[in-house]
Amino acid sequence: MSKIILNPLAGSPIKNVQIKGQGILFKDKPFEADSLRKIENDEVAGILLKLFEFLVPLTIEEAKSYTESKKKRKFKCEKCTFTSDEQIALAGHNRKHDKEDRIDAELGIEVIGEQEVQEMSDGDIELARKDAEKKHFESLGISAKWEDDVPMRGVVM
Numbered sequence: 001m002s003k004i005i006l007n008p009l010a011g012s013p014i015k016n017v018q019i020k021g022q023g024i025l026f027k028d029k030p031f032e033a034d035s036l037r038k039i040e041n042d043e044v045a046g047i048l049l050k051l052f053e054f055l056v057p058l059t060i061e062e063a064k065s066y067t068e069s070k071k072k073r074k075f076k077c078e079k080c081t082f083t084s085d086e087q088i089a090l091a092g093h094n095r096k097h098d099k100e101d102r103i104d105a106e107l108g109i110e111v112i113g114e115q116e117v118q119e120m121s122d123g124d125i126e127l128a129r130k131d132a133e134k135k136h137f138e139s140l141g142i143s144a145k146w147e148d149d150v151p152m153r154g155v156v157m
């Protein structure tokens with residue numbers, strides 16, 4: 001026996017799930033929202049359904065009609081299997097791809113995609129810089145101490 005599981009449109013991508021004795025599931029290919037998977041091991045299917053409450057078990061008939069109706073949707077993403085009947089939903093979905101990290105075709109290095117960034121004040125930048133510096137030192141096994149961390153005089157430790 002096997003089970004067919006739907007990750008509904010309102011679900012969420014699932015990746016890197018470790019289930020005892022099964023290795024890591026959805027490692028290279030996440031189980032995306034609005035898609036189906038056939039899980040051959042009933043026990044694994046049961047665990048997934050418990051772990052992710054939004055997942056829905058489908059019969060073979062239900063799975064077929066889901067796939068059929070998905071094919072009939074008007075708006076299709078060119079980069080993945082996303083489809084929708086509403087253009088605005090596809091536009092929203094495409095913004096997600098714009099933000100994804102990609103590999104630069106020419107150089108073969110990772111590109112950090114467009115992110116929504118809020119303007120930082122000089123103070124914010126200084127804090128972020130100190131934080132990054134601190135993490136850098138810590139990664140070298142040196143714990144850095146900054147003036148800000150020095151306890152104020154008069155405070156009983």
Ligand SMILES: [Zn+2]
Pocket residue numbers: 077078079080081082093097
């Ligand atoms: Zn897409």
